[in-house]
Amino acid sequence: MRIALFVTCLNDALFPQAGIATVTLLERLGHTVAFPAAQSCCGQMHANTGYAAPARQLERLTEAAFAGHDVIVSPSGSCVAHLRAHTGLPAYELSELLVDVLGVTDVGATFPHRVTYHPTCHGLRALRLGDRPATLLRAVKGLELIDLPEPEQCCGFGGTFALKNAAVSGAMLADKCANAAATGAEYLAAADNSCLAHIGGGLARRPGAPRPIHYAEILASTGAPS
């Protein structure tokens, strides 16, 4: 199977660890991963902010960059949802690839920490990831998964919403951070670094609150010092 990584523009620039973890994990599971260098952004940001024409150009570019690959994997639920709705690409979120395509639920990871999981709006409603990420996390050695209160509530990011409606976004973020802190977890994991950048930015201002982490990084971890 020819698996290609769509790392996403945000991960490429700000959170390469999520892409590195995805590659490391898949290679550990015995797969070869390709990284088509012509990729950049899926067009989601442009489309959702109201710019259909540049969004379409980026969608076409992404289609061309990934032509010929059997499976495209991405550590970003919202970008996968966008690709699915706007391109003909066979795009999978990481947990979908692992559980549905590769049939793996125990990836052989070790992460001895208390973790809570935020399901993210696109993971919940656009992709219906359901308990796939939680199933993968529960199989991680040493990991204690703690329920997040009101998990289905949006964190308030919403792309440019966080800037255009800063006050409401801030109020939603405050509630999400309070719920995360209430778990007593060391880490707050999610499948999307856009949400994590927002929530993590809030958590950074609460001493003792969980630290944000992409769940791919947990799945890639073998407990060995890096």
Next chain:
Amino acid sequence: MSRDLPIVAITPFPVAAAHELGDAQLRANLGRATRTIRDKRARVVAEVADWEPMRDRAAAVKDEVLDNLAELLARFEAAAVAAGATVHHATDAAHANAIVTELVRAQRAESVVKIKSMATQEIGLNEALEAAGVTPIETDLAELIVQLADDTPSHILVPAIHYNRSQIRELFARRMPGFTATSDEPAVLAGAAREYLRRTFLAAKVAVCGANFAIAETGSLVIVESEGNGRMCLTLPETLIAVVGVEKLLPRFADLGDFLRLLPRSSTGERMNPYTSIFTGVTPGDGPQRLHIVLLDNGRTQVAQDPVGRAALRCIRCSACLNVCPVYERAGGHAYGSVYPGPIGAILSPQLTGQDAGFNKTLPYASTLCGACYDVCPVKINIPEILVHLRQTGPKPAAERAAMSTLSWVMRDRRRWRIALRAARSGSAPLRLIARRHGGTLRRAPWPLSAWTAHRDAPLPAAESFRDWWRRTHESS
């Protein structure tokens, strides 16, 4: 389009929302109320095994109406007239108000009793009647509270969601004729309102209502309510005037069944509403002897032409989308500046008025596109899709437009993108020293990123981009 229509926002949503967010009591009231009602809805919806197919059927029936609007309106009119009703066609709010005012004047009535109706709120009928010297009296309890307070509703279903009972007692004491109760027990307050309203019903010559559904096949109107005030208005006065949005049509009587199951579970979280009234024309010697039906367009046939946006006209005003919306829960209904608040208001108001009216152009951005509203909508309106559609068709700031096209230009070419990543990394290098104190995030960033750091720390560009890592680890051989 007039700017003072009750569906035109006079303040930008972000400004209005920030103001409402400052009211801690409001936030507490809203949070409690929406959480209660959405839990209740989820429970009773889960009981229905064929909920999903029922949603599909209801959406299809509503689309059938939009596809055949003119024909179904003609069929409805013929059937209603044959049953003894008089049908009027109103193109816009002013036209509808003029028709209703003239009908009330013809009866020499000084007041009218009203059943809670979104259509009459949309056109500002109460204000128009008052200007003509007619006193409109709302008979739905919550609507009456809002009216006595000289306020506007903040929720489609629970218009007085933003009041608590001591505020209501104080209001009744000040504004309700004959009010003497000293307790703020809900039963006592409801009892006082009931006595006041009963006197009002018995004296009323004219009633004004809306309709939840209008059946083209039979010319019938259907009203769903829970207090019985509607049934009093529908039976006691001699003249009944119904203001009905043209999208309220259902083709066949048999279509009603699904909607009467979908609506109460979605709106109040009840298996069935207490009162459902179906009335057709007039019956000599029984009930109102004059029935006027004002079919209201007010932008609807225009919206029906938009292949994406038209789905908003499927709306049956259940308000489930409000109760699950995280933005509504924090900002409240008034922030939307419209009688249609919440997610449905954010797509319906700008479509009905055009996005250039007042600040309606800010409404499609009042959402994170989280999709909770689409999940609960009984007629499957894809609200996020329509929000994005309106953002794409509506007016946009020039600076944002320029930034977006530059960004897209950079992203469309791998060399430009790589250069941009490296520039961001080296440009932010000095900030990394500051950020190290906070575990790698930036507490205060310069403009324009300051808008982000007002509420949260900002991440910095990585020391090595993913593509540089890939090139280093996978391409050097």
